[in-house]
Amino acid sequence: xxxxxxxxxxxxxxxxxxxxxxxxxxxxxxxxxxxxxxxxxxxxxxxxxxxxxxxxxxxxxxxxxxxxxxxxxxxxxxxxxxxxxxxxxxxxxxxxxxxxxxxxxxxxxxxxxxxxxxxxxxxxxxxxxxxxxxxxxxxxxxxxxxxxxxxxxxxxxxxxxxxxxxxxxxxxxxxxxxxxxxxxxxxxxxxxxxxxxxxxxxxxxxxxxxxxxxxxxxxxxxxxxxxxxxxxxxxxxxxxxxxxxxxxxxxxxxxxxxxxxxxxxxxxxxxxxxxxxxxxxxxxxxxxxxxxxxxxxxxxxxxxxxxxxxxxxxxxxxxxxxxxxxxxxxxxxxxxxxxxxxxxxxxxxxxxxxxxxxxxxxxxxxxx
Amino acid sequence: xxxxxxxxxxxxxxxxxxxxxxxxxxxxxxxxxxxxxxxxxxxxxxxxxxxxxxxxxxxxxxxxxxxxxxxxxxxxxxxxxxxxxxxxxxxxxxxxxxxxxxxxxxxxxxxxxxxxxxxxxxxxxxxxxxxxxxxxxxxxxxxxxxxxxxxxxxxxxxxxxxxxxxxxxxxxxxxxxxxxxxxxxxxxxxxxxxxxxxxxxxxxxxxxxxxxxxxxxxxxxxxxxxxxxxxxxxxxxxxxxxxxxxxxxxxxxxxxxxxxxxxxxxxxxxxxxxxxxxxxxxxxxxxxxxxxxxxxxxxxxxxxxxxxxxxxxxxxxxxxxxxxxx
Numbered sequence: 001x002x003x004x005x006x007x008x009x010x011x012x013x014x015x016x017x018x019x020x021x022x023x024x025x026x027x028x029x030x031x032x033x034x035x036x037x038x039x040x041x042x043x044x045x046x047x048x049x050x051x052x053x054x055x056x057x058x059x060x061x062x063x064x065x066x067x068x069x070x071x072x073x074x075x076x077x078x079x080x081x082x083x084x085x086x087x088x089x090x091x092x093x094x095x096x097x098x099x100x101x102x103x104x105x106x107x108x109x110x111x112x113x114x115x116x117x118x119x120x121x122x123x124x125x126x127x128x129x130x131x132x133x134x135x136x137x138x139x140x141x142x143x144x145x146x147x148x149x150x151x152x153x154x155x156x157x158x159x160x161x162x163x164x165x166x167x168x169x170x171x172x173x174x175x176x177x178x179x180x181x182x183x184x185x186x187x188x189x190x191x192x193x194x195x196x197x198x199x200x201x202x203x204x205x206x207x208x209x210x211x212x213x214x215x216x217x218x219x220x221x222x223x224x225x226x227x228x229x230x231x232x233x234x235x236x237x238x239x240x241x242x243x244x245x246x247x248x249x250x251x252x253x254x255x256x257x258x259x260x261x262x263x264x265x266x267x268x269x270x271x272x273x274x275x276x277x278x279x280x281x282x283x284x285x286x287x288x289x290x291x292x293x294x295x296x297x298x299x300x301x302x303x304x305x306x307x308x309x310x311x312x313x314x315x316x317x318x319x320x321x322x323x324x325x326x327x328x329x330x331x332x333x334x335x336x337x338x339x340x341x342x343x344x345x346x347x348x349x350x351x352x353x354x355x356x357x358x359x360x361x362x363x364x365x366x367x368x
Numbered sequence: 369x370x371x372x373x374x375x376x377x378x379x380x381x382x383x384x385x386x387x388x389x390x391x392x393x394x395x396x397x398x399x400x401x402x403x404x405x406x407x408x409x410x411x412x413x414x415x416x417x418x419x420x421x422x423x424x425x426x427x428x429x430x431x432x433x434x435x436x437x438x439x440x441x442x443x444x445x446x447x448x449x450x451x452x453x454x455x456x457x458x459x460x461x462x463x464x465x466x467x468x469x470x471x472x473x474x475x476x477x478x479x480x481x482x483x484x485x486x487x488x489x490x491x492x493x494x495x496x497x498x499x500x501x502x503x504x505x506x507x508x509x510x511x512x513x514x515x516x517x518x519x520x521x522x523x524x525x526x527x528x529x530x531x532x533x534x535x536x537x538x539x540x541x542x543x544x545x546x547x548x549x550x551x552x553x554x555x556x557x558x559x560x561x562x563x564x565x566x567x568x569x570x571x572x573x574x575x576x577x578x579x580x581x582x583x584x585x586x587x588x589x590x591x592x593x594x595x596x597x598x599x600x601x602x603x604x605x606x607x608x609x610x611x612x613x614x615x616x617x618x619x620x621x622x623x624x625x626x627x628x629x630x631x632x633x634x635x636x637x638x639x640x641x642x643x644x645x646x647x648x649x650x651x652x653x654x655x656x657x658x659x660x661x662x663x664x665x666x667x668x669x670x671x672x673x674x675x676x677x678x679x680x681x682x683x684x685x686x687x688x689x690x691x692x693x694x
Contacts, residue, residue, distance in 0.1 A: 115671035133453075133494060169427050170430075203423060263494075270401065334673070350634065
């Protein structure tokens with residue numbers, strides 16, 4: 001009965017294909033059709049510019065608090081690009097670009113951040129869950145969806161997103177463990193953006209990587225340069241293909257950076273340096289990808305300028321639409337909608353009381 | 369006496385207790401360098417170090433479970449759960465352990481911890497940031513549930529909560545964190561947990577509320593006095609559990625009429641308990657049905673409609689006039 005080491009094969013890899021200088025490892029370059037490459041580029045630019053516009057709307061008091069995504073465009077778009085419409089996505093609250101890619105309207109984003117429940121779309125064919133704010137809770141939902149897909153013998157997959165902070169929550173570990181036990185077709189994307197509000201990645205866990213958390217549950221884990229869209233796409237595609245083939249779950253750690261505040265209610269100057277932020281600016285995912293596309297001969301400065309104009313107009317259109325909807329839709333009675341399939345009698349009574357109250361205010365013309 | 373906000377008053381309570389007692393430890397997400405997302409723990413890490421103001425990984429159940437262990441070993445942990453909407457993650461640690469370790473160990477152990485957490489609507493926040501779920505906690509035997517209504521009582525009650533031998537859930541109304549200032553004495557001040565307070569004396573109508581809803585309640589009381597000549601007796605509960613009914617029962621025995629205000633949903637909200645106590649102890653004095661002005665039995669909507677959901681002065685006045693005319 002000796003004391004000896006148990007050999008546990010490490011399945012944790014790291015992947016980088018297009019480095020921060022825009023240099024490409026040709027041996028690893030994924031085979032992505034030109035059309036898709038350009039579509040991804042457009043989605044990255046749209047995500048960035050829309051984020052900037054949301055920030056200005058927030059600063060002007062036209063919408064409420066929101067969580068900016070700037071810097072994480074590659075990390076989320078590369079992950080969702082290989083998904084099909086029949087696949088499901090369970091986002092956290094920092095995947096706006098991925099949600100737009102999957103079909104959410106910018107108007108919905110503005111409405112939700114503007115405090116209107118109407119921003120949560122009710123489209124029957126839409127397979128993405130609403131934004132999940134309670135950290136890591138959504139991992140288990142994706143797992144459950146994946147289990148059900150397997151039960152129904154579909155070759156669809158579910159993808160969950162969370163951040164580096166989320167890996168500390170029990171739900172994350174339970175999700176990974178279940179995924180391993182059931183060999184469920186779930187892909188868990190951890191956007192490691194280095195900060196959970198003010199707590200740096202180094203204080204979140206002693207583990208060298210977040211990808212290695214997968215090891216304990218015996219599922220593959222891979223660390224990817226999250227600002228390299230080719231690497232994110234390649235890792236995601238590989239994991240999705242494996243899941244579709246019945247080979248189970250994968251944890252992908254996208255190493256990226258939260259360029260902005262946690263939410264607009266946060267002031268990062270209290271806990272991190274400009275020096276650190278500036279260092280990450282040099283690793284911008286969009287600049288790097290643009291260089292790649294220009295080198296490939298399918299993009300030019302002129303085309304970028306046209307695209308920027310085009311995106312700007314699209315965003316302006318969405319802002320106009322959303323603000324017009326907000327002006328129209330201030331129907332307070334609607335807050336009783338969707339609480340239940342059928343409103344229980346006592347709640348219905350409360351709805352009626354409220355209706356009377358509104359009518360009375362209408363007569364009096366004020367709230368006092 | 370300096371005039372301070374509730375955030376500053378809470379900070380003062382923590383600082384003074386930490387100075388006095390090295391068993392007092394603060395822990396939670398972003399409570400260190402960031403000073404908490406509402407800045408309640410601002411400056412404490414600089415003054416007392418990282419062992420006294422502990423930034424934890426992001427895990428509510430972890431924070432509360434760890435606090436229980438610290439308390440069992442003789443410390444006085446004051447943990448912060450960033451928003452009460454995330455405290456359900458740690459619910460089982462409170463229900464299954466914090467609230468019953470004294471009982472489970474037949475008195476051998478105690479869990480003198482405080483769980484501070486912001487609650488309530490009115491600050492245009494995101495989903496899960498505006499609920500008022502005090503019923504969850506006040507339904508648990510072995511646990512105390514405190515909700516201050518302003519800077520001065522917040523400071524005094526937090527000091528008492530830290531010194532209390534039993535676990536205390538301490539709800540802080542986001543809407544009143546910075547809404548107004550009060551004079552708070554530098555010197556030590558405590559308030560007994562489990563005691564309500566009369567904040568306005570009157571003979572016609574008893575109004576019972578607590579927390580952030582005390583403001584619209586008091587505003588309504590003023591209007592009733594000025595416009596309707598109705599003199600209200602206003603009771604601030606301060607502690608939800610164990611609930612002190614002496615003042616409001618005595619008050620209703622005098623006025624014969626009562627109105628309860630809270631932003632929590634109506635069904636099984638604290639108002640249900642208040643009305644039950646009145647039925648038990650003041651039934652023969654009642655001259656009109658007791659009214660409840662509360663949040664509706666639905667999930668609080670996103671912020672464009674939160675003012676329609678939350679009780680306001682208008683709604684309180686409407687109910688008060690109805691009680692007075694029946």
